[in-house]
Amino acid sequence: MDAEHRGGPDLYPWWLALALASTAGMWVQPGDETIPYHVGWAGFGLMYGLGRAWSPRRTAVALGLFTGVTGGILVARASAGVLAWQETAEIPLMLLLVALMVWHVRRRQLALAAATHLARRDAQRAHDHERLTRLTSHELRTPLTIARGYVELLRSTETRTERIVDLDVVDDELQRLSRVCERLVRVIQAQTEPELHRFDVDELLRQTGERWAIVSARRWVVQAGAGEVECSAERLRAVLDTLVENAVRYTREGDTVRIFGRRKDGCVELGVADSGPGMSARQMALLNRGTAPTEAVPDTLPRDALSQTGLGLGLVRTVVAARDGRLLARTAPEGGAEVAVHLPLDTAPAIETASQHALNGTLRRVMREATARPATG
Template structure:
């Protein structure tokens, strides 16, 4: 609706200006001595109408020259009649130059906006192509990997040769890694999708306890939760996936116990996943969040990229900081607290 109204205004801008300029030109002739007021109104209105609807450069020069001539004739006539001083005719080249400078700035801004839109369009197309490639690749890889792993596990069970069984075990392990990477690639593409349609109210404290219970057997029960019941708006499935990735990283690369904590202030929910592992070297936090894996790293780096994508689609942020114990603490901040509970709870999963 607004676009339609704006388009109509653009179409009527030039005719309305032409009528306004013609009226002020007449006033310049009939008001000797006061002609500078309609003179400046003509040039000001010309600048305004050009800002609303820029013209091609040849038409711009032609209009500028025409206005200079039409407004200049009465000025020279009144100067010749000694109604005004001859110096006042200097307004003609000055206003023409000022208008052309404005035209130069408008054209530069228009070109910059067009370039920015083109860059944004290219980035969007590249992002869509990347997502499409990831979806197709993960879909096509999942079935053959599952089949290959199934046959390898059968060979491992059926063979009576210990050396062959060990070799097949290596194949099974590597196929398992490929399957996990494939699943994380699919999650990475899914993590960056808009969450607004799936958002609902959920209790972050309950979600942390749910994640802790699921991972308790893997962590030998050494996973703790410290959280108040905080109600926020979000996609529960995606936030649970993000927490799963963080706990999995803590289990694989950290040392027990693992602590899940949730707090809040006036406008922010803070979720922390802390382990007692070796931590990360200084300066590696940004690289890890962007999936840059060092040659000495044993992981793919996809887990933290998935977490970052999910958190950012919820309007939040993520940071990696050293924990007091020397391990790694992942701090997630989420906006949009709806209501708080004043009681706190500290639970140990599996207890």
């Protein structure tokens, strides 16, 4: 529905009635034409833009007829000596003033229509993203869960060693595919426009530790000292889940995984440290290399036997860059790797279009890799 057919009653017939009355008043009151003349134009200025918007054709007809008829009366009275010829200067001047008013009102109406369209499109896009997330979660997780259940059932009844080994391989590949599914859902969620509000980051850290402690047998430590931050809770949750997942992948049962948050030098620092094998100097240098918000996020870390699609750290970099933050890697006190994000406290989140494009590119890449090589997660 366009701007010409939206909103309120149609005042055009009312103005036509006022214009007719004003014209009649000018005709029957020689010498006093200026009063009904200006009343007619004032009525136009009042009614135009109120209620249902007038189409350009209606507006042109109204301006043309009223200017022509009332102007003709003024010229006739000036010719008869009733009015001075200077009074006829009102004809082009009033038309010019009203035309400028019409131009500004039309611009406002078109801007409102465009804003309404964008708002509806954004709402639809958010709805589509939410629906895609639910469908992706259901359509991928449910079959994988069922498949793993059957594998466990077969393994519990199998006595042949070689078959048990084969079933372990199948279960391992299904677990890898499940991790790809989790990361894919996280990227889809991160693509939505962030809902910014103040929330307790320390509570988010504790919740993250509790959720992962249920599924991974590690020694979990949570150090919460970040306080409240104005940010997107969903995006920070995705960042933390990605960092924790990497730590779990490179540690074994009984190893330490520490989730921490603190304030430091005008920033809030969130990260994950572990007691695993850690990173090489080259890996830390590549991870610490700055990535501008307008650049696509490359998968620069060298691959190893435990590497997955590279989607996770790409997502983290993009989210951090969108907030003008930094991603830092170093050796943890526990002996393994420590990866942290630094987010400025005094900088409003700048969610740029280019950063959204980077997320889109990351999503397309992981979908291609997951389709082509499902066994590599």
